Amino acid sequence: MSQAVLEPDAASSRGMDLLRFAxxxxxxxGKSTLIGRLLFDTKTIFEDQLEAVESASASRGDEYTNLALLTDGLRAEREQGITIDVAYRYFATPRRKFIIADTPGHIQYTRNMVTGASTADLALILVDARKGLVEQSRRHAFLTSLLRVPHLVLCVNKMDLVDWSQEVFDRIADxxxxFAAKLDAPDLSIIPISALNGDNIASRSENTPWYEGPSLLHHLEHVHIASDRNLVDVRFPVQYVIRPQSTTVTDYRGYAGQVASGILKPGDDVMVLPSGLTSTISSIETADGPVAEAFPPMSVTVRLADEIDISRGDMICRPHNAPTPAQDVEAMICWMDESAPLRVGGKYSIKHTTRSARAVVRGLQYRLDVNTLHRDEAAGELKLNEIGRVKLRTTVPLLADEYRRNRTTGGFILIDESTNRTVGAGMIIEAR
Incomplete structure (x- = not known):
């Protein structure tokens, strides 16, 4: 079995927080090179992987170890016709664990970026210092804003090829x-780097004495994400009702699911939607035993003091802080189906948290040009990778919040009923 160059201590990594970034x-x-550099500098690649990359670099005639080759297996798979929507990479430092969603950047893969960034805490956008901002850079920034990714990092790469010019960096940064001022980008950092040489990746570089900020890895380790979670609005979509079929346990009834937002504690007064019945939490349990509180994104089993008829798709919340059951929804939708466009009158299955229903498209208000932010109000359909504002009517009420307030209860997917394919991803603007 291969030995890692330096294996992170599994025991010490338990309990560390997790940062997902796209x-x-x-x-x-230089995206592949940057990812390869992060894996290399954090000592989370195997020795035989490194040897293979060194050998491949030499055979290609490269005068350096081409770390981009660490992700080239993905390209080979694409050449064989295997579709990979988003590639996920994992690494850890003594301070934090990370999941990288490596998303394709081209406009024809907008749906892929939406998929990868939808659960991200941070988005990392690369630009070439020689080229500056291009159309795709603006599109990537807009999509991260649309998806409410709380933190944004612009890495100005290949600074070594512009002689570490502060003037070039400042022009791109400005x-x-x-542009970001027009978007909803609450936390923006801009870092000059050379992914190829490792400048400002794991440590500060002497080539940028004019740059006073942290290295990329230091920023990723220390960016504050705890306050990004919505801990105010209690939302617990019930995924499964646990009733053990045992002769020794006859009165156990638990409701399993993942906490979408808020904090749950034994003794809390709660309400169940859509019935509106109220009760009190008697206990909260995990696979490791009872806990004193539950918060996102913990998966737990909640037990209530009263026997209430609760099933999958119901939601546990606070009596005086509950989502309004809504059948009329306005949302921004990214269309993901290449075989048929979204049109007014189209009927789909809708999956919202743990609740499923059917939905009909009542209206298409406009199609949004993600490059210019222009709204085409005359649009009659949404094709593959296009984004627009849509009105939906559902057969049963959704227990929804606005996406800007809650990314979990504010998001949904549309499914083609005949093929069972996911054809759209939506972000709720208004539900009533």
């Missing part, structure tokens, strides 16, 4: 900052 960039901006 990477995006145009072709040849241009991106002014």
């Amino acid at each position: 990477t995006a960039g145009s072709v040849d901006d 241009e991106f900052t002014s």
Whole structure:
């Protein structure tokens, strides 16, 4: 079995928080090299992987170890016709664990980026210092804003090829900052790097004495994500009702699911939707035993003091802080189906948290050009990778919040009933 260059201590990594971040960039901006560099500098690649990359680099005639080759297996798979929507990479430092969603950057893969960034805490956008901001850079920034990714990092790569020019960096930073001001980007950091040489990746570089910020890895380790979670609005979609079929346990009834937002504690007064019945939490249990509280994204089993008729798709919340059951929904939708466009009158299955229903498209208000932010109000359909504002009517009420307030209860997917394929991803703007 291969030995890692330096294996992270599994025991010490337990209990560390997890940062999910998505990477995006145009072709040849150095995204593969950056990911390879992060894996290399955090000592989370295997010795035989490193030897294979060194050998492949030599056979290609490269005068350096081409760390981009660490992810080239993905390209080979694509050449064989295997579709990979989003590639996930994992690494850890003594301070934090990370999941990288390596998303394709081209416009034809907008749906892939939406998929990868939808659960991200941070988005990392690469630009080539020689080219500056391009159309794709703006599109990536807009999509991360649309998906409410709380933290955004712009990495100005290949600074070594512009002689570490502060003027070039400042020009790109100023241009991106002014564009981001039009978006909802609450936390923006801009870092000059050379992924190929490792400058400002794991440690500060001597080549940028004019840059006073942290290295990329230091920023990823220390960016504060705890306050990004919605801990105010208690939302617990019930996924499964646990009733053990045992002669020794006759009165156990638990409701299993993942906490979407808020904090649950034994003794809390709660309400169950859509019935509106109220009760009190008697206990909260995990696979490791009872806990004193539950918060997102913990998966737990909640037990109530009263026997209430609860089933999958119901939601446990606070009596005076509950989502309004809604059948009329307005949402931004990214269309993901290449075989048929979204049109007014189209009927689909809708999956919202643990609740399923049917939905009909009542209206298409506009199609949004993600490059110019222009709204085409005359649009009659949404094709593959296009984004627009849509009105839906559902057969049963959704227990929804606005996406800007709650990414879990504010998001949904549309499914083609005949093929069972996911054809759209939506972000709720208004539910009534």
